[in-house]
Amino acid sequence: MAAVFLVGVLAFLGLRGLLVPRSFGQYGHYRGDAIKEIAALPVSYAGHQVCEGCHTEVLDVKSKGMHKGVACESCHGPQAKHADDPAAVQPAKLDTAVLCVRCHAANSSRPKNFPQVGAAEHSGGEACNTCHQPHSPAMVAGGSQ
Amino acid sequence: MTRRQLLILLPAAAVAWEHILAGTPEASPNYTMSEHWWGMLMDITKCIGCGSCVRACQLENHVPDGYYRTWVERYQVLDWTVETPHVDSPDGGKNGFPPPKEVGGKNFFVPKMCNQCADSPCTQVCPVGATFVTPDGVVLVDQKYCLGCRYCVQACPYGCRFINPSTETANKCTLCYHRITKGLTTACCEVCPTGTRQLADLKNPKDPIHEFLKNHSVQVLKPHLATKSKCFYYGLDGSVR
Numbered sequence: 001m002a003a004v005f006l007v008g009v010l011a012f013l014g015l016r017g018l019l020v021p022r023s024f025g026q027y028g029h030y031r032g033d034a035i036k037e038i039a040a041l042p043v044s045y046a047g048h049q050v051c052e053g054c055h056t057e058v059l060d061v062k063s064k065g066m067h068k069g070v071a072c073e074s075c076h077g078p079q080a081k082h083a084d085d086p087a088a089v090q091p092a093k094l095d096t097a098v099l100c101v102r103c104h105a106a107n108s109s110r111p112k113n114f115p116q117v118g119a120a121e122h123s124g125g126e127a128c129n130t131c132h133q134p135h136s137p138a139m140v141a142g143g144s145q
Numbered sequence: 146m147t148r149r150q151l152l153i154l155l156p157a158a159a160v161a162w163e164h165i166l167a168g169t170p171e172a173s174p175n176y177t178m179s180e181h182w183w184g185m186l187m188d189i190t191k192c193i194g195c196g197s198c199v200r201a202c203q204l205e206n207h208v209p210d211g212y213y214r215t216w217v218e219r220y221q222v223l224d225w226t227v228e229t230p231h232v233d234s235p236d237g238g239k240n241g242f243p244p245p246k247e248v249g250g251k252n253f254f255v256p257k258m259c260n261q262c263a264d265s266p267c268t269q270v271c272p273v274g275a276t277f278v279t280p281d282g283v284v285l286v287d288q289k290y291c292l293g294c295r296y297c298v299q300a301c302p303y304g305c306r307f308i309n310p311s312t313e314t315a316n317k318c319t320l321c322y323h324r325i326t327k328g329l330t331t332a333c334c335e336v337c338p339t340g341t342r343q344l345a346d347l348k349n350p351k352d353p354i355h356e357f358l359k360n361h362s363v364q365v366l367k368p369h370l371a372t373k374s375k376c377f378y379y380g381l382d383g384s385v386r
Contacts, residue, residue: 024274027277027279027280028274028277028278029274029277030275030277031274031287031289031290034277034285034287034288034289034290035279035285035322038285038319038322038323039176039322039323039326039327040323041323043205043324043327043329044205044332045201045204045205045329045332045335045336047329047330047335048335067338069338069339069340070338071335071336071338073201073335074197074335074336077204078201078204078205102195102197102241103193103338107194107242107243107244108244108245108248108252109219109221109244109253109254110193110254111190111191111192111193111253114193114339
């Protein structure tokens with residue numbers, strides 16, 4: 001009887017060792033290694049601090065204008081690959097006529113104090129950067145504001 | 146071996162066996178989980194409904210089209226419809242919002258995402274321990290352990306979970322755990338142009354969240370459910386569900 005009990009216990013421990021992941025129960029009723037696996041996933045958005053490390057001239061312009069709080073990748077999209085290899089991966093050129101209206105097209109749902117324009121009557125279809133410098137929109141690049 | 150020796154040896158052997166099963170925890174030199182307790186602040190008075198957060202989340206986390214880890218809702222509340230507001234969220238607000246159909250009343254945007262509940266209903270119902278709250282307060286899903294039983298999808302009172310069609314496992318906002326553990330902010334907070342979304346570390350005494358919570362009226366979604374949500378909303382209207 002004792003032998004059967006012992007074999008049963010050993011079989012249980014052996015099977016448990018095989019079937020239950022080693023890190024299960026490390027922090028709670030789950031696989032502790034899952035945390036490390038999720039934390040190890042690669043990032044796509046490098047973060048504005050990384051951009052500002054190289055593009056200091058843009059930072060100088062941007063930090064004086066209304067867009068100082070807007071991160072680079074808000075408009076330029078995820079640039080972690082560009083940050084890893086700036087020569088091989090170049091960011092796509094942006095179309096300001098599409099980009100600016102995402103935030104600035106007049107919409108009565110938006111907060112009243114947020115700058116909004118009806119694009120058609122404001123610019124007549126002209127690209128926004130004809131008059132505005134996107135990195136500091138209050139500056140006039142070649143026309144009236 | 147005497148019975149006395151056996152009784153002394155057995156507990157020692159059991160402890161040794163447990164240690165072998167648990168493996169050796171890996172050292173994480175730059176990040177200590179016990180030093181953080183993550184949450185999010187949403188200042189909805191600043192939200193312009195541009196959808197940048199939704200697009201960034203999908204690109205950062207490879208969220209399939211038609212599914213959302215975060216999304217933006219637009220509320221249209223007329224004077225007499227406080228309890229029955231009109232809510233729309235075309236494609237999760239990913240491409241912005243058209244002008245509202247009805248003129249007048251109150252219009253505002255509400256970004257939504259996993260509320261990172263400390264007492265989360267979704268983790269309580271998981272039958273296999275595939276979803277859990279980490280020691281730093283983030284609700285995660287172990288993709289290798291999830292059965293895809295959908296209990297958690299039904300249990301989440303905020304509708305923040307879905308079954309990823311490519312993996313057939315539960316999926317949700319990870320609060321960009323792969324970013325915040327590297328010292329970055331979440332993708333949605335990174336790209337938010339108005340500062341509506343702000344990542345908050347409630348265990349960091351220098352985090353501005355403490356000053357904000359002290360001096361502003363904030364609310365969580367569905368507080369009556371006592372999920373200990375860590376997604377704090379400033380400027381939340383009573384009509385928001």
